[in-house]
Amino acid sequence: MSRNYLLPDISRPGKIGCSLPHLDVPPAELPPKGLLRRELELPEVSETELVRYFTALSKFNYGVDTGFYPLGSCTMKYNPKCHEDIASLSGFTSIHPYQSEESAQGALQLMCELQEYLAEITGMSGTSLVPMAGAHGELTGLLMVKAYHQDRGDKARKKILLTDSSHGTNPASAVMCGFKVDTVPSDNEGNLDLKSLESMMNEEVAALILTMPTTLGLFDPQIIEISQLVHDRGGLLGGDGANLNAFLGRVKIGELGYDYVQLNLHKTFSTPHGGGGPGSGPVCAKKNLTDFLPSPLVTKDNKKHMFISPAKSIGRVGNFYGNFGVMVKAYAYIRSLGAEGLKEASENAVLNANYLKEKLKAYYYLPYDRTCMHEVVFSGKRQKAKGVSTLDIAKRLLDYGLHPPTVYFPLIVSEALMTEPTETESKGTLDAYVNAMKEIAREATENPEILHTAPHNTPVRRLDDVRAVRQPDLRWHMSKKSS
Numbered sequence: 001m002s003r004n005y006l007l008p009d010i011s012r013p014g015k016i017g018c019s020l021p022h023l024d025v026p027p028a029e030l031p032p033k034g035l036l037r038r039e040l041e042l043p044e045v046s047e048t049e050l051v052r053y054f055t056a057l058s059k060f061n062y063g064v065d066t067g068f069y070p071l072g073s074c075t076m077k078y079n080p081k082c083h084e085d086i087a088s089l090s091g092f093t094s095i096h097p098y099q100s101e102e103s104a105q106g107a108l109q110l111m112c113e114l115q116e117y118l119a120e121i122t123g124m125s126g127t128s129l130v131p132m133a134g135a136h137g138e139l140t141g142l143l144m145v146k147a148y149h150q151d152r153g154d155k156a157r158k159k160i161l162l163t164d165s166s167h168g169t170n171p172a173s174a175v176m177c178g179f180k181v182d183t184v185p186s187d188n189e190g191n192l193d194l195k196s197l198e199s200m201m202n203e204e205v206a207a208l209i210l211t212m213p214t215t216l217g218l219f220d221p222q223i224i225e226i227s228q229l230v231h232d233r234g235g236l237l238g239g240d241g242a243n244l245n246a247f248l249g250r251v252k253i254g255e256l257g258y259d260y261v262q263l264n265l266h267k268t269f270s271t272p273h274g275g276g277g278p279g280s281g282p283v284c285a286k287k288n289l290t291d292f293l294p295s296p297l298v299t300k301d302n303k304k305h306m307f308i309s310p311a312k313s314i315g316r317v318g319n320f321y322g323n324f325g326v327m328v329k330a331y332a333y334i335r336s337l338g339a340e341g342l343k344e345a346s347e348n349a350v351l352n353a354n355y356l357k358e359k360l361k362a363y364y365y366l367p368y369d370r371t372c373m374h375e376v377v378f379s380g381k382r383q384k385a386k387g388v389s390t391l392d393i394a395k396r397l398l399d400y401g402l403h404p405p406t407v408y409f410p411l412i413v414s415e416a417l418m419t420e421p422t423e424t425e426s427k428g429t430l431d432a433y434v435n436a437m438k439e440i441a442r443e444a445t446e447n448p449e450i451l452h453t454a455p456h457n458t459p460v461r462r463l464d465d466v467r468a469v470r471q472p473d474l475r476w477h478m479s480k481k482s483s
């Protein structure tokens with residue numbers, strides 16, 4: 001199996017990994033030769049070899065359960081295993097979306113309470129749990145913005161303002177909703193440039209979408225002024241709440257003047273992020289927008305919980321009720337941490353990011369030298385001046401057994417190195433990361449070649465990223481030796 005360079009090719013003609021019982025029926029005729037597929041080549045290995053092969057492959061995996069995973073903007077945090085256990089209880093997993101409301105009262109109660117908890121945490125009036133990813137929540141929020149203006153007969157508002165540090169999904173969601181997009185620049189401090197907003201905020205603008213904290217890992221202290229300006233001119237303020245991990249239990253986004261926010265339960269609330277899902281991107285809205293939330297919402301009267309559709313709902317944005325398993329984990333996380341625990345989580349997330357900032361700022365350029373929130377954005381431009389790119393630094397970290405941070409995002413920081421340590425990492429782990437980064441900074445001066453050719457200790461060396469995406473080689477191919 002040498003085509004993927006990871007393990008030796010152990011396939012040999014004639015080896016077999018399973019024993020079939022003797023035939024006790026007449027053998028079936030094979031189809032005519034012309035219809036037999038020749039390209040279906042399978043490796044021929046024994047059972048032990050097969051087990052060892054897959055076990056060895058599984059050990060190449062790197063995840064938050066095996067080591068530090070400091071991807072900025074992604075909140076790859078440790079998710080307590082007990083929440084997985086709770087979500088796998090058969091009462092939750094065996095439930096069917098076509099069941100009657102009467103027979104699913106426990107699930108509806110959980111959804112109803114989760115809606116209320118998320119509204120409380122964000123300082124909003126209502127929540128829809130239906131959207132199934134952060135970007136899906138963005139799209140939902142923007143559809144609500146559109147419906148809100150249409151409902152008021154305000155047909156001129158066809159534009160969404162975003163910032164130049166926005167996540168790429170923000171413009172994509174706006175365009176999918178049929179909006180035009182304009183970008184407000186950031187100022188030298190990493191805040192939104194108020195003067196530019198002042199000149200751009202007109203009667204064509206439906207909403208400003210502002211990630212908070214920003215993807216630079218910063219709290220924009222002008223937020224109340226921003227909100228005032230947007231609202232005074234008839235617009236709405238929408239939040240990308242993917243960075244909620246910095247605010248949990250401490251700052252209510254609604255109190256900052258936002259009209260709605262989408263959350264990423266698969267980042268902040270105990271569902272592993274990455275690996276393609278399932279995710280959940282609930283939208284929490286203020287009173288002016290709750291009527292437009294997608295259906296169904298869960299409510300209760302004196303006797304029972306039930307699904308309802310808000311008066312001016314934008315309708316359905318997905319099948320059934322959203323990703324229920326993710327909701328169970330979020331509910332369990334909120335209940336097991338409690339209000340104080342949520343506060344402590346965000347406090348530690350912010351403390352850890354600031355610790356890294358202070359420890360590394362003498363070695364890496366810090367474009368915005370101020371207290372950061374849950375993530376810190378460095379630039380590798382000092383190293384770049386010596387011919388070492390941020391990609392080289394990231395690849396070299398692999399040799400130290402560490403997952404690299406996010407690189408080259410946000411786009412407004414050249415050679416960006418965006419690190420989010422999260423709340424659960426110990427001082428020991430952070431120090432190991434700091435030491436590796438310091439060592440790499442030294443190597444960049446003394447031995448840049450070792451960085452250009454990194455990684456050296458990993459099962460595969462530096463890959464052609466573009467080819468790996470465009471032509472992924474994910475399966476076994478018969479090599480000459482095994483044929």
Ligand SMILES: Cc1ncc(COP(=O)(O)O)c(C=O)c1O
Nearest residue numbers: 073074133134135167169240242
């Ligand atoms: C700031 C920000 N907004 C939106 C998203 C999109 O979330 P999702 O990947 O769940 O669609 C991300 C994803 O990492 C993000 O970092």
